[in-house]
Amino acid sequence: MRILGLVGATHDSGLALLQDGQPEFILEEERFNREKRTKLFPKRSIRCALGYDAEGLADVDVITTPWDMVRLRWTFLRAVAGRLPWSLSLLLQQTRTPQSNDIVLLQHFLSRKFRRVFGITKLPPIVNVGHHDSHAATFFVSPFDEAVVLVMDGFGDDAATSVYIGRGNKLERLWHTSIFNSLGMVYTFVTKHLGFGGFSEEGKVMALAAYGDDTFTERFRDVVRPAPDGRYVVNMDYFSFDAFGELRPFTRKFLDAFGPPRLPGEPLTDRHRDLARALQVVTEEIVLHIARDLRERTGMRAICLTGGVALNCVANARVLAESGFEHVWVPPCASDTGAPFGSALWHHHQTLGKPRRFEMRHAFYGKGYRDSEIERALSQAGLAAERLETPELLRRAAHDLAAGKIVGWFQGRAEIGPRALGNRSLLADPRNVEMKDKINLRVKHREPFRPFAPAVLVERASEFFHLNQPDPFMTLAPRVRGDKAHLIPAAVHVDGTGRIQTVERDANPRYYGVIEEFAKITGVPVLLNTSFNRQEPIVQSPQEAISCYLRTGIDALALGNFYTTDRNAHASSRAADEAQRRMHSPERRRIMANARKAQILV
Ligand SMILES: [Fe+2]
Numbered sequence: 005m006r007i008l009g010l011v012g013a014t015h016d017s018g019l020a021l022l023q024d025g026q027p028e029f030i031l032e033e034e035r036f037n038r039e040k041r042t043k044l045f046p047k048r049s050i051r052c053a054l055g056y057d058a059e060g061l062a063d064v065d066v067i068t069t070p071w072d073m074v075r076l077r078w079t080f081l082r083a084v085a086g087r088l089p090w091s092l093s094l095l096l097q098q099t100r101t102p103q104s105n106d107i108v109l110l111q112h113f114l115s116r117k118f119r120r121v122f123g124i125t126k127l128p129p130i131v132n133v134g135h136h137d138s139h140a141a142t143f144f145v146s147p148f149d150e151a152v153v154l155v156m157d158g159f160g161d162d163a164a165t166s167v168y169i170g171r172g173n174k175l176e177r178l179w180h181t182s183i184f185n186s187l188g189m190v191y192t193f194v195t196k197h198l199g200f201g202g203f204s205e206e207g208k209v210m211a212l213a214a215y216g217d218d219t220f221t222e223r224f225r226d227v228v229r230p231a232p233d234g235r236y237v238v239n240m241d242y243f244s245f246d247a248f249g250e251l252r253p254f255t256r257k258f259l260d261a262f263g264p265p266r267l268p269g270e271p272l273t274d275r276h277r278d279l280a281r282a283l284q285v286v287t288e289e290i291v292l293h294i295a296r297d298l299r300e301r302t303g304m305r306a307i308c309l310t311g312g313v314a315l316n317c318v319a320n321a322r323v324l325a326e327s328g329f330e331h332v333w334v335p336p337c338a339s340d341t342g343a344p345f346g347s348a349l350w351h352h353h354q355t356l357g358k359p360r361r362f363e364m365r366h367a368f369y370g371k372g373y374r375d376s377e378i379e380r381a382l383s384q385a386g387l388a389a390e391r392l393e394t395p396e397l398l399r400r401a402a403h404d405l406a407a408g409k410i411v412g413w414f415q416g417r418a419e420i421g422p423r424a425l426g427n428r429s430l431l432a433d434p435r436n437v438e439m440k441d442k443i444n445l446r447v448k449h450r451e452p453f454r455p456f457a458p459a460v461l462v463e464r465a466s467e468f469f470h471l472n473q474p475d476p477f478m479t480l481a482p483r484v485r486g487d488k489a490h491l492i493p494a495a496v497h498v499d500g501t502g503r504i505q506t507v508e509r510d511a512n513p514r515y516y517g518v519i520e521e522f523a524k525i526t527g528v529p530v531l532l533n534t535s536f537n538r539q540e541p542i543v544q545s546p547q548e549a550i551s552c553y554l555r556t557g558i559d560a561l562a563l564g565n566f567y568t569t570d571r572n573a574h575a576s577s578r579a580a581d582e583a584q585r586r587m588h589s590p591e592r593r594r595i596m597a598n599a600r601k602a603q604i605l606v
Contacts, residue, residue, distance in 0.1 A: 005358065007351055008054075008064045008128070009138075009344030011071070012045040013106035013113050015203060019046055020345035020369075021053045021064075025144075025352050026362045029053040030337065030345050030369040030420045035544040041204055043104055045117040052371050058122040067130045068351045069110050070138035070343035076161035077108055079183055083246070090247035099249025102158070102203050131351055135160030136180065138346035139310045142335040143170040144353045145364040148306040152298045152329075156291070157311035157339070158192055158203070159183035165235075167298060170308070173353040173360050184246040185238050187290055188313045190228055193245060193253040194283045198276050199266035202250075209280045210316055211454045214499035216281025217274070223261055224282035228290055234297025236290045272453075288319045295327035306331040309479075314338040315422065317481040317503055324473070324480060334479035336367035336421040345420075366511040367425050367477060370418025373546055378563045381546035385554070389561075389568035394514065401562050402521030404569075405433050405531065409559035410443060412536055414549040415514050416564075423478045424535035425505060426459065426515035428542045428549075430558065432532040433522075434458055434492040439532060446557025447538055457503040458495035459533040461519055465506045468492065468530060478505040492530050505533060 009020040018032040029052065034040055036048030054060030084094050093099055106113040111130050118124045133141075139155040153168040153175065160166070164186030167178045195209045196202035229237050240246060242258040262279050266272070295307060307329045309320055314334050324332040335342055352358050382389045392400060401411050411431045419425040430447060432439050444450055462474050468491075471482040481501040489496050496502055509516040523529035535542045536549060538556055543549045546563050553561045553571075560569045 005352060005356065006064050007348040008061070008067045009070065009346070009348035010046070010067055010114060011069055011110070011340075011344050011347075012117065013043055013104045013110055014071070014340070015041040015043055015102040016340035016343070017042055017044060017046045018341060018344055019049045019053060020348050022345075022348040022352060025349070025358055025360070027345060027369050030342070031371065032341050032420065034541045035370065035418060038541055040541050041102075043102075045113070045121065047117070047121045050122075058118070058124060061118075061122075061124060061128070064128045066351060067114070067128050068133050068344070068347040069114070069130065070133055070135055070340070070347040071107060071110055072132045072134045072137075072161045073108065073110060074132070075134060079162050080108060083183065087247040090244075093248050093251060096249075096251070099251050101250060131355070133347035133350045134162070135343065136163050136166040136177075136311070137175070137350050137354070138343045139338075140166065140168045140170070140175050140177075140308075141346040141350035141354065142310055142337075142342055142364075143168070143175060143308045144173065144349045144360055145335070145362055146170075146308050146333045147363055148308070148331065148333065150304060151306040151308050151333070152302055152304050153308045153310065154291075154294060154298065154314075155311040156188055156309075156313035158188040159186055164188060165294075167294070169302065169304075173357065175350075175354055179235065181235060184240070185236075187228060187236065187238070187287060188311065189245060190238055190243070191283060191287060191313065193243070193250075194279065196250075197254065197262075197265045198280060199268065199270060206312075207315065208451060208454060210284055210318055211451075211497070212272070212277055212280040213284035213318075214281075214497055214501075215453055216277035216279070218281065218285070219274075219278040220262060220282035221285050224286045225289075227258075228286050230290060230293040234294060234301065236293065284318065287313070287316060288322050291316075291319045292322055292327055295323045295329060299328035305329060306333065308332075309334045310338045310342070312339040314479070317479050318501065321480040321482050321501065325470070325482070331473055332480070334477060335364065336419065336423070336425065336477035336479075338479070339422060341421050365476070365508070367419040367421060368417040368427055368512070369420050371544055372417035373564075375564055378546045378566055381550055382563065382566060382568070384547075385550045386572065387550065387568050388570040389563070389566040391565050392567050394517070394565065397562060397565055397567055398514070398517040398521045400567055401431070401518050401560070402525055404560050405431055405518075405522050406525045408433055408436060408439070410447060410557065412549055412553050412558045412561040413515075413518070414536065414543070414546065414561070414563045416512075418542070418544050421477070423457075424533065424542055425476070425478060426507065426512050426533065428536040428544070429533045430536050431518070432456075432494070432534075433526075434495040434530050434532040435526065435528055437493040439494040443532075443534065448534065449539060453498075455497040455503060456495060456532045456534045457505060458492055458530045459505045459507050459515070459519060461516065461523065461529040462506040462508045464529045465504065469502060469504055471504065471506075474506045474508065475504055476506055476508060476511060478503055480504060491528055494532055495530060
């Protein structure tokens with residue numbers, strides 16, 4: 005059984021190709037077309053998974069989509085009719101930028117695009133899977149035979165929060181909230197209010213919250229309230245997104261209580277930090293409230309968290325520490341990047357009743373490159389590189405890291421989801437407190453309040469962090485142990501937590517190996533890990549890695565077994581030219597125009 009999960013016309017377009025329940029590819033189109041959270045038809049992902057002319061489609065039995073068109077149209081009609089005449093504005097595209105109007109005709113959109121791009125007129129049957137059903141279906145690749153599954157995102161085709169019980173190869177939905185009763189949407193709109201890109205930069209607000217005080221926290225508890233039945237209620241006295249969408253999400257009451265929006269370029273003040281804190285604290289309280297109730301009600305010991313809200317690793321860590329659940333699992337693609345994968349899983353297990361045989365132990369289902377392709381990219385860039393045997397590569401990289409160098413680490417197949425997990429990563433020494441500023445200054449140019457993540461050998465994680473389970477996908481932010489924080493100061497956020505990733509040898513031997521070598525030199529089994537990019541989607545190809553290396557202050561570059569510190573002027577100027585050419589290509593201009601229209605920051 006070969007299933008292609010596919011989505012376009014909404015943010016995070018991409019695909020997953022499933023063979024008998026096991027992923028062969030999970031691909032995000034943004035990695036190919038370089039537009040963050042792109043909505044465009046995922047033609048490059050299709051070429052990667054199915055061949056240049058999508059000829060592999062002939063072997064696909066079913067195409068699944070993570071949106072149920074019937075539910076979506078009903079929900080949309082009800083929303084438009086909800087607060088007449090104002091809610092008529094929801095017909096305007098500008099009121100809901102993450103999705104194009106084509107989403108309500110997704111089936112036709114996909115058929116049309118296959119015809120135009122690949123000349124294919126006969127498609128396998130297309131099956132619509134519910135949006136939250138798709139998120140929930142990642143339970144089928146979790147380590148648990150039975151678990152509660154909590155799905156929270158902005159909104160799906162009929163809900164903003166859903167709770168499922170998963171047992172074996174079946175999921176059953178217990179309850180759900182309406183699309184406007186959405187903690188995720190509240191988070192996104194307050195993120196925009198604070199001057200960041202909504203639908204993409206919520207993580208910045210999560211980081212900023214650690215710097216705030218509780219000036220607004222009590223007041224914010226009136227904005228989203230826990231309900232006695234284990235659910236929650238968004239107080240719509242503060243919001244008008246149910247009538248005006250993104251055009252006017254807040255009422256006067258919200259603005260009076262929390263102040264005006266932060267304008268572009270305006271400095272961050274205590275008010276902004278305090279509002280971020282209020283939002284984060286209340287989000288944590290609501291997620292905990294739901295989780296505690298579910299733990300009590302079901303008696304289950306494990307919970308899967310998914311949907312975009314599950315990217316909130318601070319809230320996730322509190323669920324593990326305080327809800328009563330003994331195990332928490334979050335997939336690496338909890339946001340809509342995993343929705344096509346989930347839709348395929350739902351069809352395979354829930355609809356067809358196939359048994360579970362696969363557990364997701366790593367996230368490396370993206371595109372990989374052969375050595376010959378890496379070699380060609382290096383020679384085209386005019387860079388001299390040594391080809392090292394693996395043990396020597398690990399030793400050399402670890403030695404450079406211990407000497408304070410920033411190493412671009414490009415290995416194997418790209419990881420899926422929004423976080424770099426060791427195959428498209430920048431690595432650095434966590435022992436030096438100034439390393440964060442150094443990476444920011446020389447490579448990332450991120451806001452100084454954002455932390456970098458520690459990657460730690462799984463066997464030694466509990467020695468450094470208050471954590472009693474693995475977290476291979478960087479989904480929890482546990483507290484760093486007091487007696488160890490001084491050893492890894494660059495990896496400790498201001499609130500004393502670390503956005504941990506535990507690394508297992510089996511899941512990624514090379515990544516494990518470089519941390520292990522670093523530990524041999526320094527005694528510290530932890531490396532600083534951040535995504536290999538600079539204000540762009542994570543690099544995917546060797547060319548993009550080389551270009552990023554040459555345009556920034558990365559000290560050394562490991563591309564597969566090739567290692568270079570060469571940085572000749574000729575190569576650097578060619579990389580700059582190439583970046584310039586890409587920036588002004590017709591396709592790039594179209595992408596930028598789309599992004600501006602959608603107000604998504606690229
Ligand atoms: Fe979603």
